[in-house]
């Protein structure tokens with residue numbers, strides 16, 4: 659536990675003078691914690707890994723018995739954003755003919771379970787390779803809106819949904835990854851149902867309301883958000899306000915997250931095996947939940 663004095667110092671670093679959370683302030687926060695001697699060393703249990711230096715996870719102990727897969731397998735029939743290139747696989751060599759097996763992939767950065775780097779919506783924003791690894795291991799908060807989304811395919815996750823989660827589980831932990839579970843993941847194997855275009859070519863599926871994204875960026879200290887749909891914004895968004903809010907705050911997003919209904923809504927840890935190509939706006943991600 660942190661003393662009130664330490665936490666007030668951290669909050670001062672995190673919030674800055676205007677209540678906004680800057681990436682620099684966020685990364686500096688654990689420095690303040692460490693300087694105050696509040697942190698125990700990172701311990702990873704159940705595996706023999708070398709802990710990475712992390713500004714977010716320091717002091718957090720992970721204990722788990724289950725590793726859950728939160729990524730959909732990708733295939734040439736997987737859903738794509740309307741008009742974008744589908745996933746392509748071309749066989750290059752086979753064991754039978756060449757002694758070894760390999761394929762050549764054609765892959766858009768934003769297909770399947772994938773990460774949106776801040777650079778996706780901010781010119782000069784952080785690219786895939788430059789996201790701090792400490793932000794890719796995070797406590798995951800799953801906000802269940804399956805009932806709301808079941809009644810309204812255009813449902814936009816609200817600030818009240820976040821506050822309802824907090825009323826049950828306490829305030830979102832420092833460095834949280836906040837994921838929307840709308841139940842939409844079940845449609846992933848049916849691309850048409852997943853993208854859900856209407857006659858006018860407008861997509862319909864749930865996402866975060868921009869006000870909720872701004873709330874998370876400004877009033878909480880998170881590393882990113884996740885959705886089980888094709889976009890951080892609801893499908894019918896025209897201004898991509900949630901993308902703009904998260905990217906503008908230096909947060910990443912993950913879209914098409916799978917199996918969120920299997921994960922505890924609080925207390926699990928997500929490992930975002932994000933893409934690592936230089937200069938990327940995003941890319942395929944393998945998400946694992948530990949709990």
Ligand SMILES: [Zn+2]
Pocket residue numbers: 767768769772773774913940
């Ligand atoms: Zn994307």
